[in-house]
Amino acid sequence: MLYPDTVEAEILVHKPWFVATMFGAVFAIFLAFNLTSTSFGELMRPVIGEPSQSGLYGRFAIAFVIALLFVLNVVLIGFASLRVQIAIVWFELLLLFLAFFATFHLSLPFIWEKLPFLISQGVVTTLYVSAISIVIASLIAILGAVAKLSTNGFAYAIASFYTSFFRGLPLLMQVYLIYLGLPQLGFVVGAVPAGILALSLCYGAYMTEIFRSGIQSIDRGQWEASRSMGFGFSLTMRRIILPQALPVIIPPTGNQFISMLKDSSLVSVIGVWELMFLARTLGQKTFQHMEMLISASAIYWMLSICLELIQSRIERHYARSKVR
Amino acid sequence: MSAEAIIEAKAVSKWYGQFHALKDINLTVHKGERIVICGPSGSGKSTLIRCFNRLEAHQEGDITVNGIELHPKMKNVADVRSNVGMVFQHFNLFPHMTVLMNCMAGPMWVKGVSAAEARKTALRFLERVRIPEQANKFPVQLSGGQQQRVAIARSLCMQPAVMLFDEPTSALDPEMVSEVLDTMTGLARDGMTMVCVTHEMGFARAVADRMIFMDAGQIVEEGKPDSFFGNPQHARTKLFLSQILKH
Numbered sequence: 058m059l060y061p062d063t064v065e066a067e068i069l070v071h072k073p074w075f076v077a078t079m080f081g082a083v084f085a086i087f088l089a090f091n092l093t094s095t096s097f098g099e100l101m102r103p104v105i106g107e108p109s110q111s112g113l114y115g116r117f118a119i120a121f122v123i124a125l126l127f128v129l130n131v132v133l134i135g136f137a138s139l140r141v142q143i144a145i146v147w148f149e150l151l152l153l154f155l156a157f158f159a160t161f162h163l164s165l166p167f168i169w170e171k172l173p174f175l176i177s178q179g180v181v182t183t184l185y186v187s188a189i190s191i192v193i194a195s196l197i198a199i200l201g202a203v204a205k206l207s208t209n210g211f212a213y214a215i216a217s218f219y220t221s222f223f224r225g226l227p228l229l230m231q232v233y234l235i236y237l238g239l240p241q242l243g244f245v246v247g248a249v250p251a252g253i254l255a256l257s258l259c260y261g262a263y264m265t266e267i268f269r270s271g272i273q274s275i276d277r278g279q280w281e282a283s284r285s286m287g288f289g290f291s292l293t294m295r296r297i298i299l300p301q302a303l304p305v306i307i308p309p310t311g312n313q314f315i316s317m318l319k320d321s322s323l324v325s326v327i328g329v330w331e332l333m334f335l336a337r338t339l340g341q342k343t344f345q346h347m348e349m350l351i352s353a354s355a356i357y358w359m360l361s362i363c364l365e366l367i368q369s370r371i372e373r374h375y376a377r378s379k380v381r
Numbered sequence: 382m383s384a385e386a387i388i389e390a391k392a393v394s395k396w397y398g399q400f401h402a403l404k405d406i407n408l409t410v411h412k413g414e415r416i417v418i419c420g421p422s423g424s425g426k427s428t429l430i431r432c433f434n435r436l437e438a439h440q441e442g443d444i445t446v447n448g449i450e451l452h453p454k455m456k457n458v459a460d461v462r463s464n465v466g467m468v469f470q471h472f473n474l475f476p477h478m479t480v481l482m483n484c485m486a487g488p489m490w491v492k493g494v495s496a497a498e499a500r501k502t503a504l505r506f507l508e509r510v511r512i513p514e515q516a517n518k519f520p521v522q523l524s525g526g527q528q529q530r531v532a533i534a535r536s537l538c539m540q541p542a543v544m545l546f547d548e549p550t551s552a553l554d555p556e557m558v559s560e561v562l563d564t565m566t567g568l569a570r571d572g573m574t575m576v577c578v579t580h581e582m583g584f585a586r587a588v589a590d591r592m593i594f595m596d597a598g599q600i601v602e603e604g605k606p607d608s609f610f611g612n613p614q615h616a617r618t619k620l621f622l623s624q625i626l627k628h
């Protein structure tokens with residue numbers, strides 16, 4: 058939340074000039090497209106007669122009705138409380154998306170048939186690959202951040218080389234390097250461990266930078282107070298600095314987790330049957346690509362929403378000491 | 382003075398790069414003694430007392446605290462620090478912990494005291510700085526004066542042999558200054574060994590056993606408060622006192 062003022066602002070969507078502008082804009086946009094031949098035209102048949110022959114009047118009437126409904130909707134939502142507003146707007150946007158996907162004429166039975174396998178094989182693989190990678194990446198990040206802030210030349214050099222290398226190379230290349238390169242050195246790694254290793258190293262590098270900047274954002278006075286009480290380095294880090302850095306670290310880390318969830322699809326190139334891989338292959342035989350891809354996307358989205366919820370819970374937990 | 386020396390600085394010099402921040406400092410703080418250090422901004426007062434718990438390193442001379450000599454390779458710096466309480470200008474409380482936890486952390490994590498014991502000590506010292514009712518609040522919920530008193534209690538919980546104060550009241554509003562000074566006066570009366578950097582001359586007159594005036598990294602003058610305020614010897618001391626006591 059931004060800093061909330063105690064004086065209530067006038068509600069923007071109830072100001073006449075705003076309502077008028079909104080109406081004008083929506084009206085103009087829909088007037089620009091000829092919607093008489095779409096399902097909007099069909100819906101308006103009682104008013105405008107045969108849509109294809111209604112001409113300019115039909116276009117005008119459709120745009121007018123859409124603009125009116127839109128403005129009415131916004132103005133009414135303006136009366137609701139914050140929570141209700143959020144819920145309604147989410148619901149309406151979702152409805153619009155569903156309407157959009159309905160135009161693909163997807164075969165629902167096909168989706169129902171394949172969904173269990175998509176989840177039991179794909180989602181489970183995606184989830185455990187990302188979950189393990191996230192944990193390892195976080196551990197690497199803490200070590201990397203401390204190394205990058207240390208005055209030890211070896212530690213700094215290794216950590217900075219590592220972050221530079223793994224942030225600089227495409228993730229796909231890293232996956233290949235580990236899966237195909239390590240066997241050259243005599244270590245044969247399975248596809249899943251190789252994928253996990255690649256994801257951990259890559260995201261560990263990004264998160265090293267996040268952790269480093271989080272640690273650096275803490276005031277020097279905290280270090281001094283902690284040291285002046287006799288706390289050693291690791292105690293200061295664990296009990297004083299990291300807990301305060303977490304609120305700074307968590308939002309970008311949440312971003313990384315969500316992005317890793319989807320990047321885990323890259324490990325399919327080495328034959329891991331994760332969600333995206335299955336979505337592409339299951340639809341191939343019957344040319345029902347869109348069904349599977351859209352289902353996979355929906356699943357990714359739902360998983361991301363779960364992560365977002367977890368993130369906001371954690372953020373709220375750490376916000377305690379900030380409110381007066 | 383015959384009491385044992387808690388802090389002993391001999392011919393201490395310190396540089397920040399090329400800048401000579403402390404020049405040949407000799408100072409002994411005896412048990413039970415109250416010392417007030419004053420001087421113009423940038424004269425090295427903070428630097429000096431931060432050398433006493435080795436938040437800063439000195440390059441020449443010797444500093445001995447509680448019989449332990451401070452040097453770059455020392456292994457027992459935590460022993461020194463847990464025996465030397467420090468109160469900062471900006472409080473530096475741990476904002477993610479409650480007031481009570483701020484006071485319990487030191488004894489529990491450094492001295493290995495049990496939680497119950499630490500809690501008892503913490504409450505006793507919070508009582509002493511007269512804010513036991515704030516124990517379960519977070520530092521941001523307290524006024525500046527209350528925060529500084531918590532910071533004092535936090536240091537006291539470690540049962541230090543000496544307390545260092547670095548301008549503890551200069552970040553406070555005027556009406557909160559006195560509540561902190563009262564707390565410090567109370568400490569002085571109970572016999573705590575104290576080294577205070579402060580410009581509160583009323584406080585200095587009331588509690589100091591010895592006044593020290595620093596300028597440009599040197600101790601220019603030291604003496605009993607009476608003679609220090611009544612009859613300063615050095616021109617720079619006179620100038621400084623006339624400026625600070627003008628208002």
Ligand SMILES: Nc1ncnc2c1ncn2[C@@H]1O[C@H](COP(=O)(O)OP(=O)(O)OP(=O)(O)O)[C@@H](O)[C@H]1O
Pocket residue numbers: 397400402420421422423424425426427428429
């Ligand atoms: N980390 C540092 N690096 C370089 N110079 C420093 C550093 N810390 C302090 N100094 C310099 O050392 C001198 C003494 O600083 P110090 O903070 O001890 O002054 P002070 O007497 O406490 O002043 P004030 O009353 O403003 O707190 C100042 O000139 C300052 O610029």
Ligand SMILES: [Mg+2]
Pocket residue numbers: 426427428547548
């Ligand atoms: Mg200072």
